[in-house]
Amino acid sequence: MSRASRVIGWLILAAITVATVAPIGYRPVSGMPVSIERFGAFALLAFLLALGYPRHRWQVLLLTVAAAGALEAFQLFEPTRHGRIADFMVKLVGCGCGSAASLAAGLVFPRLAARGAAPGPSVS
Known part of the structure; x- marks a missing residue:
């Protein structure tokens, strides 16, 4: 799931880029x-990339916000285009909702988060 989320997320970013600057x-x-x-x-972009990179959710959020800007x-x-602050907002x-949804999905479905997350502390 993690690998598919990464690939689809990057493809969506490419599609958004083409659609936005064309x-x-x-x-x-x-x-x-x-x-x-x-x-x-x-939201979809941030959700998929945060799901694909669960240990780097903050960086994904920053990346998607920077891409939007x-x-x-x-x-x-x-x-023929116009960049506006309202559109950026x-x-x-x-981006925030997609990232939050990824975090929520990881909490509800722990196996989603377990694949790419760092191992927790061991209990002896």
């Missing part, structure tokens, strides 16, 4: 409000 005409449209799309994409900034270089909340 001209607006190439942006995929789901029919959902764009804030829901943004939130969902970054960088992608918003890169939109300023594309004439939606993505930021998505």
Whole structure:
């Protein structure tokens, strides 16, 4: 599960990057409000990467937030796009919720967390 989460997470980051910095005409449209799309994409990204790297959840959170900020900034270089702080904030909340959901999943399903986590203290 950990390896699949990592691979899918990195592929989603690549897809988000292409969809975010490409001209607006190439942006995929789901029919959902764009804030829901943004939130969902970054929540899924953070969830999968945090699930794939359970010992590095804080670093994953920082990485996904930094990616959200960088992608918003890169939109300023594309004439048909616009990076906005409000869009970044939606993505930021998505990153936090995805990371928190990964932590919760690890608590509810301990086998998910046990695969990549550091061994606990031994009891003698």
